[in-house]
Amino acid sequence: MYEIDATHDPKRKSWVESANAPDADFPIQNLPFGRFRPAGSSEAFRIGVAIGDQVLDLRAAGLIDTDDMNALMDATPAERQQLRKKISEGLTLQSAKQTTWQQALVPQSACEYTVPCRVGDYTDFYTGIHHATTVGKLFRPDNPLMPNYKWVPIGYHGRASSLVVSGTTVKRPNGQTKAADAQAPTLGPSQRLDYELELGYYISQGNAQGSPIDIENAEAHLFGVGMFNDWSARDLQAWEYQPLGPFLSKNFSSTVAPWIVTMEALAPFRAPFNRAEDDPQPLPYLDGKINRKQGQIDILLEVLIQTAKMRDAGDAPVRLTRGSALDAAYWTAAQLVAHHTVNGCNLQAGDLLGSGTLSGSTADSAGSLLELTAGGKNPIQLPNGEKRTFLQNGDTLILRGWCERDGVVRIGLGEAVGTVQG
Structure with a gap:
């Protein structure tokens, strides 16, 4: 602790x-x-x-x-x-x-x-339960959450080589897509490029291969937290994700903030971890006194957009969403560490664990355009008259995070900024 x-x-x-x-x-x-x-x-x-x-x-x-x-x-x-x-x-x-x-x-x-450290390996999790539910409803209206979601922290191994620091432009990716009425897929640039509002958890000391990290010791293996944008090509993702999950829709670029806020600095902003009584309680290896007492981190999150037209006109970025990690994350960072290593997987200093999209329970706290626009069906209106379903070339996304509580000095996580390039 x-x-x-x-x-x-x-x-x-x-x-x-x-x-x-x-x-x-x-x-x-x-x-x-x-x-x-x-x-x-x-x-x-x-x-x-x-x-x-x-x-x-x-x-x-x-x-x-x-x-x-x-x-x-x-x-x-x-x-x-x-x-x-x-x-x-x-x-x-x-x-x-x-x-x-x-x-x-x-x-x-x-x-x-x-990038604030040498990231040898990067794993992206899926801890945002509201994101998982909303996205699941787009594809499975009657059964949005898969049966394992509330039992196991879902994750996949990402591509560390394409992590970039805030301020780096993001080139629109090419890939296969398939229209519903088409006989065959086509290759071309993604037309449904999206952002994902995430936190990145950085590993400090690792563990020996074959030696799991106990949930009660997991906090000692976390160095700190940074802002993270897992850019996502939704049209590529829809075609490729079965049966093995994301691939080209995710590995082209992910943006991290230049700063890691340490676990020590976050001590005043911890919160208890609780499971609803009607939800499955964590298995013993994912449950512990320390995690129950202070497993969550109270971080406020915000996403802003500035289009090329806004920039040319001198207009400031406008907010898309604001929410809280407390309202979003179903699993804690310590639980991610314990689960990642329970099979004997060895983490190393500098490894990065993505939280997954941290969408809140309200519409104005969604962590992606996929949710904000209901899969592109309901475009959002920007103050200058422009509309967006997904990102266009020249759009700049700004992800911010900070912690504040009465009697404690506010601290920030800085920004993860990226501009889409054609």
Whole structure:
């Protein structure tokens, strides 16, 4: 369990003034990790921590002696907590480190970023029960959820090589599609390109092959959480997904935010995990006291769109949906880790587990256009008069997440941004 300590103190302020703004994503209570370098340079990416509108270069500050993010993630929970304490104390107002650490700060606006760690393997789950139900109704109105859904965390292995960092353009994929009245499929660009609002859970220390991770120890194997957009070609998906699930409809690109918010930073925003009495209770390997007490994470989620026409007119992005991970996720991150390894599968530091689309229980909290438009039948109207069923070339999607509670400093997960290119 990650405890609330002095690093979460709402009274703690930073000598980096921008970190003290009430709406800042990266106050001193957050301290997310990422990899950066000066924009336009060919330097190697370095490990940094976001503080206000700056990045603290951890190696330049004398805090670490490596540029290997995965090695840092492979540290023990105690070692990671100690590093967080040192960073927090050094950035605190009137710290003796201010004079020297100011030289290790770089404006975020002057940086470029990459995927925050080396992702060796990526697994996408399907924890959003409202998403699964709504999408299931499109294909199976009388039986939207498959019989195994409430018993087993459903997932499939994705493609780590096509993970890209926020700001990278997303090229519209080609693939096979088949019209209902056609005799044969055709090859061409997807006409039903969609986004999926997800969270990405990053693994810290892995496990030996053949040695499952117990549910009570699963939290110790989680480094943190980041925003995640699993771009999806719905027309390719409809033709290919049986019998083995998604393939080309998913593996062309997935966008991650540049920052990983650590499990330590999320300690004040935990919530109990409960199953409805009329739902199946988790099997013993997916059930534990720690998970019951604080397995869920209270994260608010938002999706915005800015079309090419809006951008040309100088119009700001508009919100498509806003919801909560608490309202969406049927399984916790710890349960995903326990299930992934129960057969002996070995996870490694830097592995990524996607949550699956986190749609809320209301129409305005849906996590994909597939749901918002009822499979394309009900176009959404944008304020400038444009309509959308699925994404068009030039559309920019912005996924955001943040945590806020009374008596606690708000922290943000940053953004996962991508623009569709023809």
